[in-house]
Amino acid sequence: MKKEKDLLICPRCFTVHKKLPLSKRHEARCQRCNEVLLRGCDTLEWRVLALSISALIFLGLALAFPLVDIDLGGVSSSLNMIDAISKLWGDGYLFIAIFALFVLVLFPLLLMGTLLIVSIAMILRRKRLARNLLILATTLSHWSMLDIFFVSILVALVKIYEYAQIRFDIAFLALALFVFIEIYLTRYIKLEWYWERWERL
Amino acid sequence: MRYIRCNFCGATNLRSRDLCRRCGGKIAINPKSSLQTAFAFLVAAIIFYIPANIYPILETSKFGTPEASTILEGVIAMYKAGDYPVAMIIFIASVLIPILKFIVLFYILFSLWRKKCKKLEQKIWLYHLIEFTGPWSLIDVFVVVILVALIHFKNIAIIPGIGATSFALMVVLTMISALSIDVRVLGEKCER
Numbered sequence: 267m268k269k270e271k272d273l274l275i276c277p278r279c280f281t282v283h284k285k286l287p288l289s290k291r292h293e294a295r296c297q298r299c300n301e302v303l304l305r306g307c308d309t310l311e312w313r314v315l316a317l318s319i320s321a322l323i324f325l326g327l328a329l330a331f332p333l334v335d336i337d338l339g340g341v342s343s344s345l346n347m348i349d350a351i352s353k354l355w356g357d358g359y360l361f362i363a364i365f366a367l368f369v370l371v372l373f374p375l376l377l378m379g380t381l382l383i384v385s386i387a388m389i390l391r392r393k394r395l396a397r398n399l400l401i402l403a404t405t406l407s408h409w410s411m412l413d414i415f416f417v418s419i420l421v422a423l424v425k426i427y428e429y430a431q432i433r434f435d436i437a438f439l440a441l442a443l444f445v446f447i448e449i450y451l452t453r454y455i456k457l458e459w460y461w462e463r464w465e466r467l
Numbered sequence: 468m469r470y471i472r473c474n475f476c477g478a479t480n481l482r483s484r485d486l487c488r489r490c491g492g493k494i495a496i497n498p499k500s501s502l503q504t505a506f507a508f509l510v511a512a513i514i515f516y517i518p519a520n521i522y523p524i525l526e527t528s529k530f531g532t533p534e535a536s537t538i539l540e541g542v543i544a545m546y547k548a549g550d551y552p553v554a555m556i557i558f559i560a561s562v563l564i565p566i567l568k569f570i571v572l573f574y575i576l577f578s579l580w581r582k583k584c585k586k587l588e589q590k591i592w593l594y595h596l597i598e599f600t601g602p603w604s605l606i607d608v609f610v611v612v613i614l615v616a617l618i619h620f621k622n623i624a625i626i627p628g629i630g631a632t633s634f635a636l637m638v639v640l641t642m643i644s645a646l647s648i649d650v651r652v653l654g655e656k657c658e659r
Contacts, residue, residue: 270488273479275472278591280651282470282479299588334617341620350616354627357615361632365639366612401490404475408646411602411609418609424553425545425614458477461489465478 271465276301277458305455310463314451315385321378321447325412327440329371333419334438337431344435345419347371369411374448377406381451384460391467400460407452413445471496474649501649502579508644509572515637516565523628525611537630538562538607561607561634568597568604568641572648579652587653594650601642608635 274283276296288294288306295302307313332344347370355363380403387396423432471482471494478489487494523535536544538561545554571593577583578590611631618625 270470270479270481273470275470275477275479277472277477278595279588280472336617338618338620338623343617343619345613345617350612353616353619354612357626359627359632362608362612362627362635365635366609397490400476401492404490408602408642411605414602414605415609417603418606419613421553421556421606422610422613422617424550425610426617461476461478465489 274303276303304459304462307455307459310455310460311385311388314381314455314460315389317447317451318378318382318385321444321451322375322382324440324444324447325374325378328437328444331437331440332435333441334423334435335433336426337433338426338429369409370415373406374410374412374444377403377410377452378448380406388464388467393464393467396464396467400457400464403460404457407457410448410452412441413449416441416445472651474651496649496652501647501652502576504647505572505644506576508640508647509569509576512637512640512644513569515633515640516569517633519630519634519637520562522630522633524607524630524634525614526626526628528624528626529622533626535628538634557607560604564600564604565637565641568601568645571597572641572644575648575653579648590653591650594645594648594653597645601645602638604638604641605635607631608638 272285274285274294275281276283276299278301279296279299281296281298283294283297283303285304286294288304290306290308292306293302294304329347332346335342335344351363351366351371354366380399384396384399384403387393387399419438426432469482470479472478473480473487473490473492473494475492476487476490478487480487480489480494485495486492520538523537523540525541526533526535528534538557542554542558542562545557575590575594578585608631611625611627614625615627
């Protein structure tokens with residue numbers, strides 16, 4: 267009888283597969299629908315540790331400094347995420363302000379912080395801690411929306427580029443790098459693979 | 468089938484288990500309750516779609532005279548100004564995709580309810596597409612947030628409208644509806 271641990275079910279077509287040892291830079295695909303099931307990586311937790319620390323630094327920069335400056339007929343103004351949210355709050359748009367605070371600031375911070383501690387817990391083989399935090403990270407990963415915010419900045423600038431002079435600040439680059447790392451850590455490496463790794467600790 | 472996949476962490480579990488051996492979440496399939504939750508959130512989302520399109524999403528005030536524009540008016544204005552690609556993106560992301568999502572979610576919920584097994588693979592593909600594109604409809608809301616923060620001069624100011632709040636609520640409710648659908652039910656019922 268095969269053990270549950272040695273089996274893997276495809277998330278797309280629910281075909282049951284038997285796990286085989288996977289070497290570095292190889293990926294396992296579903297026999298039926300060709301979905302990527304796992305990618306081989308010996309140093310997953312170290313990679314997550316390094317990238318989540320850099321993501322937190324980039325996110326700190328993106329939150330602390332203005333993202334873009336615009337100049338409209340001699341008057342200038344800048345876009346700062348915290349200021350934008352507090353302005354919405356001040357104007358009485360409580361729902362959007364709270365929503366933006368959560369999906370653009372708190373959830374991304376928490377998600378990266380959680381992944382950082384998960385990687386440390388996995389390196390130190392603290393299985394229980396890692397499991398509880400992986401549950402948190404899996405829930406949070408749906409609700410971190412800075413990637414969408416990044417595209418929104420570009421769309422907003424397209425709307426005003428005719429009237430205003432636009433200058434990108436260094437925090438914009440930091441935000442771009444954060445989005446890049448976040449996509450790598452939560453979309454390219456799927457959170458299920460962290461679970462697979464956790465199981466083999 | 469003897470095995471079932473945990474919806475939360477993806478672990479393979481024996482069907483006889485109640486809780487996932489790995490993350491401890493519930494793994495039992497309860498099609499009825501997931502169907503009802505998803506349907507309730509979907510109806511709520513459709514209700515919010517109406518004010519999201521009727522009420523202005525942005526109000527521009529030039530020299531004190533307010534001027535409001537709904538999503539569709541904004542798209543038409545941009546189309547007339549010659550910004551065809553942006554007008555297309557906004558139209559697709561904020562008018563077309565929400566409606567398509569409602570239709571697809573209704574279709575999936577209906578086939579879960581009637582246990583229809585035709586075109587199973589397409590349905591699962593559609594579901595994953597909805598789940599993936601869900602939050603991207605928020606672009607319009609975030610654009611409002613950005614413009615409000617950027618443009619607040621003496622003569623010109625941009626104020627968010629009621630439409631923006633309704634639109635954000637609609638997107639969030641659609642996302643919750645999609646997340647509460649248990650796609651395994653589609654696969655389970657139809658496997659021989």
